[in-house]
Amino acid sequence: MSARPARDVTRTLPERKRIALIAHDGKKEELLAWARRWKSILAAHDLLGTGTTARRVADTLGLPVEGLMSGPLGGDQQIGARITEQRLDLLIFFWDPFSPMPHDPDVKALLRLAALWNVPVACNAASADFMISSPYVAENYDINIPDAGEWIASRTRT
Numbered sequence: 001m002s003a004r005p006a007r008d009v010t011r012t013l014p015e016r017k018r019i020a021l022i023a024h025d026g027k028k029e030e031l032l033a034w035a036r037r038w039k040s041i042l043a044a045h046d047l048l049g050t051g052t053t054a055r056r057v058a059d060t061l062g063l064p065v066e067g068l069m070s071g072p073l074g075g076d077q078q079i080g081a082r083i084t085e086q087r088l089d090l091l092i093f094f095w096d097p098f099s100p101m102p103h104d105p106d107v108k109a110l111l112r113l114a115a116l117w118n119v120p121v122a123c124n125a126a127s128a129d130f131m132i133s134s135p136y137v138a139e140n141y142d143i144n145i146p147d148a149g150e151w152i153a154s155r156t157r158t
């Protein structure tokens with residue numbers, strides 16, 4: 001039995017991407033300024049985010065942003081579930097390196113799932129600039145992800 005799944009299944013990120021926007025309190029103004037700069041591109045995609053961030057981005061940009069639960073109340077885990085279900089295409093998460101938080105385990109879990117499922121992640125304004133200005137943002141883009149079916153089969157074979 002293998003200790004890790006083979007990463008050999010292709011998933012195609014669609015042209016119209018589902019983009020999660022999340023910022024800790026100490027980084028919210030920075031994320032809002034960033035989102036203002038890229039509004040015309042963000043408008044072409046489906047936006048979602050943790051509760052407070054989503055509301056503030058929606059108010060700032062005047063665009064629809066699906067709001068999940070606030071981060072400390074489980075929103076990071078909801079975003080992680082979207083990743084696991086292959087229903088999220090890009091993650092922009094301005095996490096605050098200066099603020100320990102009660103939901104630090106949730107933050108770590110979200111970043112683990114993004115790494116596991118090969119979802120592009122930007123954790124600060126510079127990486128978000130690079131990500132959102134990539135030609136892949138407006139194109140279909142193939143990523144390799146774990147073969148979940150084979151993983152389960154390998155663990156249930158007798």
Ligand SMILES: O=C(CO)COP(=O)(O)O
Pocket residue numbers: 022023024025049050051052053054069070071072075076103107
């Ligand atoms: O805490 C967060 C992410 O870990 C963000 O949550 P809010 O968007 O509700 O502030």
